[in-house]
Amino acid sequence: MKRVGVFICHCGTNIAASVDCAQVAENLKGYPNVVFSTDYKYMCSEPGQEMIKETIKREKLDRVVVASCSPRMHEPTFRRCIADAGLNPYLLEMANIREQCSWVHPHDMERATAKATDLVKMAVAKVSHDAPLAKSFSPVTKRALVVGGGIAGIQTAIDIANNGYQVDILEKQPSIGGKMAQIDKTFPTLDCSACILTPKMVEASSHPNINLITYAELEKVEGYVGNFDVTIRRKARSVDLNKCTGCGTCWGKCPTKVDSEFELGMTKRKAIFTPFPQAIPNKPVIDREHCLKFKTGKCGLCQKICPTGAIDYTQEDELVTTRYGAIVMATGYELFDHSVYGEYGYGKYPDVITGLHFERLINASGPTMGKIKRPSDHTEPKNVVFIKCVGSRDETKGKAYCSRTCCMYTAKQATLVREKIKDSNVYVFYMDVRTPGKGYEEFYNRTTETYGAHYIRGRVSKITQDGDKLRVRGEDTLLGRPVEIEADMVVLATAMVANADAAKIAQLVGFSYDKDDFYTESHPKLAPVETHTAGVFLAGACQGPKDIPDSVAQAGAAAVKVCALLSKDMLETEPITSEVDTKTCAGCGHCVDVCPYHAISLTTIEERLLGQTITRSVANVNTSLCQGCGACTVTCRSSSINLRHFTNEQILAEVDALCQTIQNK
Amino acid sequence: MNQEAIQTKMRQRAKELLNSGAVTMVLGWEAGTFWYQSTPILIRQAEDADKLVWNDFCQNNLSKYLLDFRFTNEKIALFLKGCDSRAFNRLLQDKQIEREKTYIIGIPCEGMKDHRLAQSKNEGDDLPLAKICQSCRYPNPVIYDELLTEEVTPRQKIVDFSDVEAIEQMSADERYEFWQKEHTKCIRCYACRNVCPACNCRKCIFDQATSGWNSKDVNASENQFYAMTRAIHIAGRCIECGQCEYVCPANIPIMLMNKKLIKDIDLLFGDYDAGLSIEGQPPLGHFEKDDPEEFM
Incomplete structure (x- = not known):
């Protein structure tokens, strides 16, 4: 008797409001093994928890x-609570009568009460x-890996390194810096x-605790929180x-000469190159x-002229495995491919460009040395049209999200056009103007009031090439009339989307990750930089579209979580793991193949059979790797592998309890 | 080659293998109590090789008997038909037997005769092929050390699911009634399990009296639970030898359920024939990082 x-x-x-709690407590009185039953307004409150502790002692409860x-x-709250009263914390069960009962059955108290009773x-x-x-x-291995060397990754690494821990930054490009290195000015301060980025890049490269691994990719990740074994492919740089x-x-x-990726193809780079002048490391690939x-x-010119003999054509990709305690994903974003928009010319009109092209055009070190020039004929545009929400907030052709x-970078770019080309006209087609950041609304107001950008609420229905002009047709929905603008250049504010390989890397x-391949945080409000996988954290736009201030803030948050983890010498591991009954295990190895965490292997045991010693294979669980998912238990036909705390017996007991109440009805 | 010639060669090879010491025993078939039943035999002496037979009723899948010798170090020669050889791969893939401890003599098979119908006939009467053999796609052994005869042409190229489709056409109530009727006949002798090469657990869940999954009661509900669990346990692993149906004393159409699962798995995971090779893993027996998680 329990x-x-x-x-x-x-x-x-x-x-x-929808479950008669007193009635549920009453219904449980006299149920097998129940010696005490009560209800209370807030069990998680201090008095609620005190009541549980006192009752455990007074009624000599052994389970709750x-x-x-x-x-x-x-x-966790109630496990701690019953542990305080001297019980093993795993002798607690929670019946979820809120999310799984009251909230979903708000208008039928009688049946909701009956269901709550069953659940209890x-x-x-x-x-x-x-x-x-x-x-x-x-x-715990006191070393962190930051995947991605953009501003989010750099900031995360600096913050972790400043706490005294070793950090590796893994960057797939030849240089760190990411998208921020391509941007000209930043809003709202211009x-x-x-x-502001390059000092951070220098700090990261010169920090004694930070190790840069550029031109490299993730190959394999094994292990678990505190001890991830990460294999990195260092791509052959051909340069020592x-x-x-x-x-x-x-x-x-x-x-x-090859189209420069960094300049979005608007200028050329060499076959041996650094992506941009301030690249770190400033060494070519x-x-x-x-x-x-x-x-x-043929050729081999670079090798001949290199004064230090650094060129090595025989280099090969190198696989390096390192153990890390924590991993931060800061892999950033890509821009939406606007060529799906026929009305904007399917990406074929040379003077219809994206916001990032514009950033390079206006940048002093960009292809035009900072002079705004049309890509088609290198003349200065007078009429510039900006179109927002290209791919964003458009479920049919693009993404549902904002x-x-x-809104902010378009306002910034509109301001910059007006500042650099005094006799220019700027038109911004928008659906809404969203400025929820510090100083953002003021910046937008300045764009329209001081800089005189014309904001037109409405979508553009068609852009056509008309001689060397672009004819932009749309509707001003506030005035309820069509508008047509003869533009020299059109800038599309294309959506931020997840990297093409985001899902693949998340699986690795x-x-x-979510339906848009952005990485899913553990809790949208209360655990925004954690993932569901212990020891893996998120920073920056890989989790969802973000501007620089938000990415940097998130980077700091992720760094704190990493430091909290690395500050521990030992990590508690969950005891809810699988265990093998070697008596019945036939060693077929199916559990080995279904385990997503590579936590199960076959091992050989010796045993006596009919007077002789025999050896046979059985499954063996590495409890540090086991995450308690239960895939093995459903694969095992003889029930020889069981998940602690969710054993077949325990689950069958629940099923039986439910079936008995159904039978009684 | 006719049956008698095969039988002669069979005896001859058994003698040679035993005499040379290449193997310590040979698994084959001998004449049974009735003319329509040949039963498995295990011989250790060359002079017993003349007991071996090859006729229309060598139905028993000999691979399964290897499980009895899991922990011996003897080398065993055995005769395998196409279906038996898939069973051999099943056991290899489930890591229950070792290839090195066996010597496989493959027999390309023309099909066995319907032994149930034979019970009401006389020896020598014309008999149709057993149901399972009529739709056989793999009459030639898929794994062997030697073949006794030339390979034969498969009777069918694709699986005939017409019987499964007939059941699928029924309404849920009709289907329930159909299976209820069939499973009421079950006496829970577990012959279907005992003979099944995919049922190779060390301790079957139905022999674990305290597990709580299934009681020993023989009634419609418990029988159905047994039947469904058995089918699910071999889902993606059934090698279609039809032994379950062959041995069932209650004449329950057990293969129908197995075939329904084969059909569903083909649909969900692409065509898959268990036991053709030991490469890869059964569709339900492995994890891929890009496995769909539509339910999450």
């Missing part, structure tokens, strides 16, 4: 059922079969992006970083796809 105490929570009116909200909310009875049945469990400990001084002789002489030496075997940054590291 001694179970049942505590029904009202959660104010969250539960009590709390019927309240989702265990995701308060299971199931919890009682389960807790009666629960066994005490003990946590174990695993060591300070130069490079001027130790010998290269970054003098630039090689790319000065290289005969091969050879683009083997275009390099003559690799294509034809990209958050476009092992955490979840």
Whole structure:
């Protein structure tokens, strides 16, 4: 006979408005193993918890059922509570009568009360079969990996490094810096992006605790929180970083010209190149796809002239495995491909450009040395049209979400056009103007009032090429009339979208992502930089569209979480893991193949059979790797592998409890 | 080659293998109590090789018997038809037997005769092929050390799901009634499980009296639960030998349920024939990082 105490929570009116909590408590009196049953307004409150503790002592309870909200909310609270009263924390069950009952059955108290009673009875049945469990400990590797070397990644790494921990930044491009390096000015202060980014890049590269791994990609991630074994592919750079001084002789002489990715194809780079002048490391890579030496075997000019002999055509990709305690994903974003918009010319009109092209056009180190010129004929545009929400807030052709940054950068770009070209006219087609940031609304007001940008509320229906002009037709929905503007240049505020390989990388590291391939935070409000995978954190736009201030703030938040983890010498590991009954295990190995965490392997045991010693294979669970998902338990036909705290017996007890109440009806 | 020639060769090879010491025993079939039943035999002496038979009723899948020798170090020769060889792969893939401890003599098979119908006939009467053999797609052994005869042409190229489709056409109530009627006949002798090469657990869940999954009661509800669990446990692993139906004393159409699962798995995961090779994993037996998570 177990001694179970049942505590029904009202959660104010969250539960009590549609479930008769006193009746549920009454219904449980006399149920097998229940020796005490009561209800209370807020079980999670201090007095509520005190009541549970006192009752445990007074009634000599050995197990507790709390019927309240989702265990995701308060299971840790009540586990601590019963542990304080001397019980093993795993002798607690929570019946979720809020999310799974009162909230979904708000208008039928009688049946909601009956359902709540069933849920509590199931919890009682389960807790009666629960066994005490003990946590174990695993060591923590005090080194973090930041994936992505944009502003979010750089800031995260600096913050972690300043706390005294080693950090590696993994960047797939030859240089850190990310998208922010391509941007000209930043809103709402109009300070130069490079001027505030490059000091951070230098700080990251010179910090004794930060190690840059550029031109490299994630290959494999194994292990678990505190001990991730990450294999990184260092792509063959063809340049020995130790010998290269970054003098630039090689790319000065290289005969091969290729469209510059950094300048979005608006100018050329060489086959041996650094992406931009302030690149860190400021040492080149050879683009083997275009390099003559690799294509034809001839040339080899860079090797001949390199004063330090740093050019090495024989370099190969290198796989390096390192152990990290924590991983921060800061992989950033890409821009929406506006070529799906036929009405904007399918990306074929040369003077219809994206906001990022505009950033390069206006940047002093860009292809036009900061002079705004039309890509088609290099003349200065007079009439510039900006179109917002290209791909954002458009479920049919683009994404349902708002990209958050476009309103502000369009206002910034409109301001800059008006500032640089005094006799220009700027028109901004918009759906709404969203300025929810510090100083943002004031900036927008200045754009319209001081700089005289014409904001037109409405969508553009068609852009046509008319000679060397672009004819932009749309509707001013405030005035309710069509508008037509003869433009010299059109700038599209294209949506921020997840990287094309975002889902692949999430699968590789092992955490979840949403329908748009943005990385999913553990809780949208209360755990915004955590993922559902312990030890993996998020920073910047890989989690969703974000501007620089938000990315930097999130980077700091992620860094704190990482430091909190790395500050521990040992981590408690969840005891809810699988265990194998070697007596019945046939060693078929199906559990090994279904385990997503590679936590199960086959091992050989010896045993006596008919007077002889035999050896046979059985499954073996590495409890540090096991995440308690239960995939193995449903694969095992003989029930030889069981998940602690969710054993077949415990779940069957719940099912039986439910079936019995159905039978009684 | 006719049956008698095969039988002669069978005996000859068994003798040679035993005499040379290449194997310590040979698994084959011998004449049974009735003319329409040949039963498995295990011989250790070369002089017993003449007991071996090859006729229209060598239905038993010999691969399964290897499980009895899991923990011995003996080398065993066995005769395998096409379906038996898929069973052999099943056991290899489930890591229950070792290839090195066996010597496979493959017999391309023309099909066995309907042994149930034979019970009401006389020896020598014309008999149709057994139902499972009529739709056989793999009469030739898929794994072997030697073949006794030339390979034969498969009777069918694609799975015939017409019987499954007939059941699918029924309304839910009709279907329930159909299976209820069938499973009421079940006496829970577990012959279907015992003979099944995919049922190779060390301790079957239905023998774990305290597990709580299924009681020992023989009634419609418990029988149905047994039947469904058995089918699910071999889903994606059934090698279509039809032994379950062959041994069922209650004549329950067990393969119908197995075939329904094969059909569903083909639909969900692409065409898959279990036991053709030991490469890869059964559709339900592995995890891929891009497995769809539509339910999440």
